[in-house]
Amino acid sequence: MGTLTDNLGNVAALCVGGAAVAVAASTGTLGLAPGALETTAAAAGGLIGGVLGRKDRFGPETARVLTAQRKAVLEGYAAFVAAEGDDWALRADLTAADSALAEALKGCVLDRQRLAKAAVSPEGFAEAATAAVMEALGKERPDLFGPEKAKTLPYAFARAVITAGLAAAWQNRRFYDALEPALILEMARGIGVLDERTRRMEAMLADLVARGGTGEARELLEKLATGFEAENPKAGLADLETFLTAKVAEYKGLRERLAALTEADERVQNIVAAAQDAIDRGAFDEADARLAxxxxxxxxxxxxxxxxxxxxIRATRAQTKLLAGDADAALAHFQAAARMLDPFDPDEGARARDTFLQPLRDHGLRFGGAGLAGAATLARETLSHWTEARHASPWARTQVWLGLALQEQGGRTAGPDGAALLAEAVEAYRAALRVYSEAGHPLDWATTQNNLGNALRNQGERTPGPAGAALLAEAVDAYRAALRVYSEADHPLNWAATQNNLGNALSVQGERMPCPDGAALLADAVDAYRAALRVYTEADHPLDWATTQTNLGVAFSNQGGRTPGPAGAALLAEAVDAYHAALRVYSEADHPLDWAMTQTNLGVALSNQGERTAGPDGAALLAEAVDAYRAALRVYTEADHPLDWAGTQNNLATALQNQGGRTPGPAGAALLAEAVDAYRAALRVYDPEHTGYYFEKCFAARDRVAARLRALDGDDEEPV
Structure with a gap:
């Protein structure tokens, strides 16, 4: 085996030869399809173009060819390293050289004098130009390509790559044709054979460039001059100057037009810049293609x-339909508007749907109806475009929007449909949490945890027994998780909202559990509401304040219902005060659903007070409770808000039952009959599978009142 230096020389020769064979194969000389010729010719020209500082002028495949040349040589050297015993140090040198060469070549440019000198060198263009490039490389990376590294593997590798590329490009016709006019001048100047006419033409070109301020057009003017001379061999220099002067004027006008075009968007700016470059080179067909x-x-x-x-315009039509209360028509308009964008930019169409679903959801929250279903429909359409893998953040955001719409819709829908909607909402939030993490997206994560808690609480409220208790416990855990991120100091509104929601879950837990655990949970709920009210004020956040007052009233009402004597009465009075406070903000006209909910809760507290109060005062409180329930039923309907309607019917029945029990004679019996009717109405919505907790309580209450009514009538028949 020879020395390392000998082996390097041998493998360099093999690699250069191998690269040349690769180029020959790609140009069709080894039987490839002729269609490959033009593509590979442009790419091979791109390699020498990169060395000459003209990388952008030989098509987009320059980098690909340079990579292919480096790969061919790299494979040859890798084989050499393996033959040397797979020395890890040699392999490391080879890897370093391959990486460094790609970057260092960007700074290696041959000026015209060196190009001319290489073109007339006895060594041949490729060898002479390679030496010049290696000299420039040595200045860029002396640690790998300096003269003292001439006998190292990295140096030999770089030289082989450059020689292969220059040799292939020199044989490429397209490259040679593009370079020929400038090369002839440089060669003539380099060997001292420029005649007087050529010298005067050179001076003329320099003067035109200087006077016209069009240094970028020097190459174009040279090409135009060469063409003019070829087509008009008998023309004088004055004719040539007239011709070029006119072309300079045309060129300047064209540049002004192109400059105006660059005011367009970035894509057009880049294409116009490429057209300008093509014009500077006299590549008019290429310029025309770019401008097209x-x-x-x-x-x-x-x-x-x-x-x-x-x-x-279409979105405005949708908003008009929302104003008229027609959410279905608004959805159709929003969908049509988004579809207009899809052919141009599907991402923009998806973003539009995300935007459009929000007014639908807001309308549904405020007025009920089809707005929530429409918002969910738009969210699903958006998710048919976004994917978790390619659009993680917008995908997760839309999952949250979907969850919000489904959760509100499910909360207002009875039976299996409502349960299914709530389950979908939970799935949507859990999907979003695959993207949002506490560490990476703390605020988005906390918001989604809060929303997940709301959906789980709604599920838990509908589910009896241990399963419902487990869902409520999950809801509490989700709220407490969100509060690890939200703080009263840094995120006061988010913190207050989560405290309010936590209070809701604790209140439902406390309502279901016997004392003393239930009482403790209700006390925790009151603490959470009072915490939220440190942030929410009637003046600054009236709606949030009113909502929290309503929820606080519910907790007080539940506490008062469990607490005997004066202490219980005081708690019920606090509940009534909280509801009346909320009704200073809520109105039937502006906030119908919130107003109806608060009227229902007020009715519950008044009914409990009436049960504890004897005589006319108690009767008056029960009458107020009945009035509050009937007011709520002006908003709640079985068709649009079945669960809220059923709950209010159930509470109305309880108040009527208490009134009937205090009222003698036929009037009392009539009140009891009204109570039975109200319980039966509620049971049209409640069912044992999907609202089991409420079904069981309502069914038992109906049977008790019906039995009492039968006893008054002397009828022992079981109720239907």
């Missing part, structure tokens, strides 16, 4: 601007 591309993009942009205006 710019024209197509401008047309697309103009059309897109018009479509966006049409989208805004």
């Amino acid at each position: 591309d710019a024209e197509a993009i401008q047309q697309e942009e103009r059309t897109l601007r018009e479509v966006r205006q049409q989208v805004q």
Whole structure:
């Protein structure tokens, strides 16, 4: 085996030869399809173009060819390293050289003098130009390619890559044709054979460039001059100067037009810059093709601007339908508006749906109806475009929007449909939490935990027994998780909202559990509401304040119902005060659903007070409770809000039952009959599978009142 230096020389020769064979194969000389010729010719020219500082002028495949040349040589050297015993140090040197060469070549440019010198060198263009490039490489990376590294593997590798690329490019016709006019001048200047006419033409070009301020056009003017001389061999220099002067004027006008075009978007700017470069080189067909591309993009942009205006008009029609209360028609308009954007930019269409679903959801929250279902529909359409893998953040955000719409819809829907909607909401929030993490997205994570807690609480409220208790416990855990991120000091509104929601879950838990555990949970709920009210004030956050007052009233009412004597009465009085406070903000006209909910809760507290109060005062309180329930039923309907309607019917029945028990004679019996009717109405909505907890309580209450009514009538028949 020879020395390392000998082996390097041998493998360099093999690699250069192998690269040349690869180029020959790619140009069709080894039987490849002729269609590969033009593509590979452009790419091979791109390699020498990169060395000459003209990388951007030989097509987009320059980097690909340079990579292919480096890969061919790299494989040859890898085989050599393996033959040397797979020395790890040699392999490390080879890897370092491959990486460094790709970066260092960017700074290696041959000026015209060196190009001319290489072109007339006895060593041949490739060898002479390679030496010049290696000299430049040595200045860029002396640690790998300096003269003292001439006998190392990295140096030999770089030289082989450059020699292969230069040799292949020199044989490429397209490259040679593009370079030929400038090369002839440089060669003539380099060997001292420029005649007087050529010298005067050179001076003329320099003067035109200087006077016109068009240094970028020097190459273009040279090409135009060469072409003019070839087509007009008898023309004088004055004719040439007239011709070029006119071309300079045309060129300047063209540059002004192109400069105006760069005011367009970034895509058009880049294409116009490529057209300008092609014009500077005299590549007019290429310039025309680039400008045609710019024209197509401008047309697309103009059309897109018009479509966006049409989208805004259609979205305004949707908002008009919402104002009229027609959420279904609004959804249809929003869907049509988003579909207009899809052919131009599917991402923009998806973002539009995300935007459009919000007014639908807000309308549904405030007025009920189909707005929530419409919001869920738009969210699902958006998720048909976003994917968790490719669009993680917008995908997770839309999952949250979907969960919010489904949760509110499910909370207002009875039976298996409502249960299914709540289950879908939970799935949507859990999906979002695959993207949002406490460490990486703390605020989004906390918001989603809070929303998940709301959906779980709604499920738990509907579910009897241990399963319901487990869901409520999960809800509490989700709220407490969110409070690890939210703080009263840094995120006061989010913190207050989560405290309010935590209070709701604790209140439901406390209502279901016997004392003393139930009483403790209710006390925790009151503490959570009072904490939220440190942030929510009637002046600054009236709606949030009213909501929390209502929830606080529920907790007081539940506490008062469990507490005997004056202490219980005081708690019920606090509940009534809290509800009346909330009704200073809520109105039937502006906040119908919140107003109806508060009227229902007020009825519960008044009914409990009436049960504890004897005589006319108790009867008056029960009558107030009945009035509050009937007021709520002006908003709650069996069709639009079945669960709220059923709950209010159940509470109305309880108050009527208490009134009937205090009222003698036929009037009392009539009140009891009304109570039975109200219980029966509620049982049209409640069912043992999906609202089991409420079904069991309502069913038992109906049977008790019906039995009492039968006893008054002397009828022992079982109720239907």
